[in-house]
Amino acid sequence: MSGVLVNLRRFSVGLLVFAGLLVAGWLTYRPDRALRAATTAVAEMICAKTFVSGLDPQTTFAETMERPGLRRLRAVMRYRVEPEMRAVDASLLGLHASRASYHDGLGCVSLQGQKPPYVPHSDINALRAAGLAPALPDFADVNPVEPANPALKAALDHAFEEPAGPPLRRTKAVVVIKDGRLIAERYAPGISVETPLMGFSMTKTVTNALLGILTRQGKLSPSIPAPVAEWQGSSDGRREITIEQLMRMTSGLALDETNSGFDASSQMAIHRDMAAFAVHAPLISPPGQRWAYSSASTQILARIIRDAAGGPEQTIELAWRELFNPLGMRSATLQYDGTGTMQGHANMLASARDWARLGLLYLGDGVVGDRRILPDGWVAMSATATLDTDYGAGLWTNRSPHVHAQGRARAGIPADAFFAFGLLGQRIVMMPSQHMVVVRLGDSIDADGDIKGVARLVREVIAATETPATAAK
Template identity: 45%
Template sequence: MATRVLKILLGLLLAIVLVGTAWLCTAGKPLLFVASGSVSQGLCDAVFVSRVDPGRVFREQHAPLMRGIGWAIRWRVDRAHDEVHASVLGGFGARAVFRPGLGCLLMHGDGPVPEAAGFAPAFVASPFPDRPVASDDPAIRQALDRAFAEPDPAHPRNTKAIVVLHDGRLIAERYAPGYGPDTPIWAHSLTKSLTSALIGILVREGRLRLEQPAPVAGWRSPGNPHHAITIDQLLRMDSGLPFDETDDALNPFARMAFLERDMAGYAAQMPPAHAPGTVWGYSNLGYVLLGRMVTDATGGNAVNAERFARRELFAPLGMAHTVMQADADGTLIGSSGSYGTARDFARFGQLYLDDGMVDGKRILPEGWVAYSHSQTLDTGYGAGFWLNVKNDTRVPVWDAPWGMPQLPKDMYYARGAFGQYVVIVPSERLVVVRMGISLDYGDDTGDLVAAVIAALHHQPRS
């Protein structure tokens, strides 16, 4: 009897091993490469771009997302070669390499690193003081206290930075331990708003037109199903490309970001889901293609594109620590590949509050700011920014609110995953930036901004 039971157990164990092996060699293989790729990329950025503790970033950002396989992930920082390596179950290895001025690059294979030398960026002066500015208003300090508090340990906020500008002045800021005014933080989809601004600069210079068919090499033939897609539709996410950031672990965005060397090439081949201009769908694919347009218009490689961004946008604003990363094909990752400090992004928000002007110089085309927060179809999205005009419906697929109903209707904002926000309130002459690693982030930023507005209304107007 015991022998029979043992045989049955051994048979079941063998079946499990065979099924597991088959899964690892087929459907599971890309998932595990996504896991190792995301860890190596994220921790390379933590070590060499943000210069924060990679172990803490892994615990806060990666381990909770890996769920059942976190125990199987191993990572190693190679400071001698400016690399981070990661693996799952001892295999499925990935490495990310730091390139000066360009941030980290996720490598596919062991080949040479493109543009490995990077470049030495020109110094950008910050308009802010060296030390953090604390508010002298108890109500504003209390609002920041609440934003940094952790009322639910099971769902940590992990707020890292908050910056408040009023009338263009820095009136309050706060940082988590290990972070400060000079700490670049992963901006996630705040990058889309930067990309929109860079497209605007190229429009101002006459190198692109919003209504023109998108200059994507594979789309030029009139018979191509993408041929009619315009730059405007890519900015507005009504190009017809599919909603690409879903709960599926291998959604098009994850595959593009962690498995593809040429991200724009992958995006260009994605079949349209709808006719252009008819349906809104969140589109990392479209913003990677916009990043390719910026790259093509400024020299065709990562170094020239990054220099253009610094010269035309970051330097005039005093965004001293911002970097937009590129893929292995040299394309600016216009969807999600930027790092910057909360102060940097506050200056970016102020550019929009000031109608695209800095110190009397026009950065964005006249009318571009109004265009950026004009409504797309019947949604709460503009052209690179979210709006506060829709409270009757929710974002499709995500079932999330479009805006922040507790704030004025004229508010619009840039938003990125894990709780990155640049909130612009023209009627209050206010910009609030909140950045963190918040995997279960709710409506806290709306409450923060509402509290700041309430505090300002209790102060005498200057």
């Protein structure tokens, strides 16, 4: 009998230890938050592509659920579109539900918690109408510019070709600008020259531009310590983090992005105030010494922009007055978190032509027409590689000995090129030596976002537009 009691005690202790480990693991990793991050991503994506882009929600859902991290949830993910409310709900068989609602000119905002989201009181149509004539070329033709050059036409054909099997490339739009002139473009069925398309992390380049504008105005500087109230304690090592270190993703904060659902950049999305969540991350290395890709770092910059501009409404006015209107980016749709802070890390939508206009700003060293938008030297700084990476400060770059930069150069993308990159193969390729901008937008779920296809497109476009004198050099 005593042996049985001993075994029972051992079993009970073991069961308690196991239960304790389960609870500790749950509290540490919070799988519920990862699942909420997934439903939030689905609700926001269907909302934006339905009510901003005007695309079919069923197709959007099918394509979204092919993404890594979401694919395994396909069988249990559910969504509902409410056209009258202009809202989308997503859940996992009714659990971990998320809701996103559309607001005119401001995209879709997620409902997080019981408190309703703050929606900026801004009339986007009035801001658009208040703009002067854009300083960049006005690509006014409502029809796509089909190239007469057979080689250029073949380059577009190849950009839209699909492989025999998955992963599919799903190219949605291609725009080619040479010497400031729109020379070729093509769109997938259902996409027009005016359709706003999701840029994902290409939005980080918009954040870079707004930081540049505020720097030109004397309100910010990359070299100053980031003005984050939560970091100002006398013994807080985070008070030494500079704006440029956040831009270069070398802050040393525990904000590494893995897209697993458990990382800070994924879980940031389930918080009403994204930046407030991100700024509480601890230091894991001295600032400036370690690089790790981090959307959460860029969202901290979005709050810094908001504060420097004077608030949510003032941020929107700044974006339209100083950036979108001068470039003629009439379709630009920034989206916001529940506090009215722009989602500076991702999720802006714009037409392919408007994304190309952003590329022209950087191709022109921050100047459009006779107007300087970005400070002198800003583009060079942004395109200069960070540490031993091929990332600059809001831009990716070929101006680096990194293996990825060298690989792109060997594939035909010039060594002086730099890029705005976004998830699923969103690309703005800026090539000063070619006086060229190439935009490719799509939904490619392969691991590298169809960079091989983009490199082929760039290589063939360059070959098709070379003059005999240029080709001989």
